[in-house]
Amino acid sequence: MFGEKLDSDTFWKLIIGFLILMIAYLHYATSTDLHYLHEIYRALFFLPIILAAFRFQLRGGLFSSLIIIAIYIPHVVFQWGGDLFYNFSRFVQMIVYLIVGIVAGVLAQRERRERDNYQRTAEELEKSYKKLQIQSAKVAEIEDKLRDAEKLSVLGELAASLAHEVRNPLTSIWGVMEILRDEYETTGKKSEFVDVLFKEVNRLNQVVENYLTLARKTDLLRQSCDLAEISKSVVFMLNHRAKKQHVKINVDFSPQPFLVTANENQLQQILINAILNSLAAMPDGGEIVLKGEILKDKRKELSIIDTGVGFSPDLAAKIFKPFFTTKKDGTGLGLSIIKRIVDENHWDVKIESEKNKETTLTITFSE
Known part of the structure; x- marks a missing residue:
């Protein structure tokens, strides 16, 4: 002692x-x-x-x-x-x-x-060994990014080719939609659905234009958008499909406008891809919640929460890679498109999940 x-x-x-x-x-x-x-x-x-x-x-x-x-x-x-x-x-x-x-x-x-x-x-x-390990990790990360860039390059070329093929039928559909809109009354149930179709054809045309201008790095029009209203619009469009799978979609925003500076079509792309990804994870039904929050530092945060099958946490690092999917019939493009849009706008994105538990996709918008 x-x-x-x-x-x-x-x-x-x-x-x-x-x-x-x-x-x-x-x-x-x-x-x-x-x-x-x-x-x-x-x-x-x-x-x-x-x-x-x-x-x-x-x-x-x-x-x-x-x-x-x-x-x-x-x-x-x-x-x-x-x-x-x-x-x-x-x-x-x-x-x-x-x-x-x-x-x-x-x-x-x-x-x-x-x-x-x-x-x-x-x-x-x-110390030298640790520095070498850090440098090796950076080299490996750069190599991964280069491989991802190569995949995205191939995807971009493919998307541009498909966009050219899609544009011509879209022009025809657009013309037919104008005729249909003129034939139906401006009020009533059918008119409402025609307006939805008209709006979505227009959005699809904008998506095609985005892919065609991707290689030229053209700056997209960014403006103040009400994310709450855009979320409700996307939910209205996908609600019929969700009901078929016995999935309930809820929108949880404050009554005040939830304004973010962004391109509206890109926000719609994010929401549609996120919801479709959640629906694919809930074959037996469940619930999806779109939740908007204002953080202490005044940044806005969007969370898409689903009660699907989830995935193992060790897959979180790969989940945003192009063509990576855990589904048999998945393309592996939905989340990678979300990541591309988020990176392009200098936002932050993360995904948290566990096997057979809920999954939360969180996007934080910069000021």
Whole structure:
């Protein structure tokens, strides 16, 4: 218990001091007639000197040897008669104590210096290894991004090709829709559905235009949009499909306008892809909640929460990669399109889920 309260240096000083005093006591307490015992005691004095030298280097070896000499001299002078010739070997022994203390201290000091150098080298190597690991991780991340960029490039070329093919039928559909809108009354149930179709054909045309201009990096029109109203519009459009799957979609926004600066068509793309992704995860029914919140730093946050089958958390890093999907009939494009739009606008996106538990897709809009 007492030893635990002492620091390491103090503990060793007490041990060395105890050894010196114990051996000195044996010298003084033993009759000079017992020569062989005194020879043993003289040899035992080397033990505290060596311990002091290896523990405290040159300072310890020199100091301990001087203390032993100071203690041993009175014993030689008063108990052995003090005659120089008679006690010559004992005086030589004192000089040897001093030499051993100095030599052992120097060697211990050199060994400590080498050990410190090795330790510093080991620490530098460890730091270099960690830097190398970080650089390797960055290289791997860059390679992943390059592969994703290559996939997106192929996807862009494919999308542009498909957009050209889709544009012509869209023009025909647009013309037919104008005729239908003129034929139906401006009020009534059928007119409402025609308006929805007209709006969605227009949106599809805008999506085609977006894909066609993607390669040219044309800036999209960004303006203040009410995300709550856009969410309600998208839910109205997808509600029929959701009901067929016994899925209920709820919109949870504050009564005030939930304004974000964005391109309206891109917001619709995000919501449609997110809801379709949630519907695909709920074949046996469930609930989807679109929730808008204003954070403490005044940023806006949109959460799409579903009670679907979820996915393992270790897939979260791959879930936004193009063509990655956990569904048998999935394309792996829905979430990657969301990620592309979010990155393009410098927003933040994250997804949290567990197997057989709810999934939350969160998008944070910058000011």
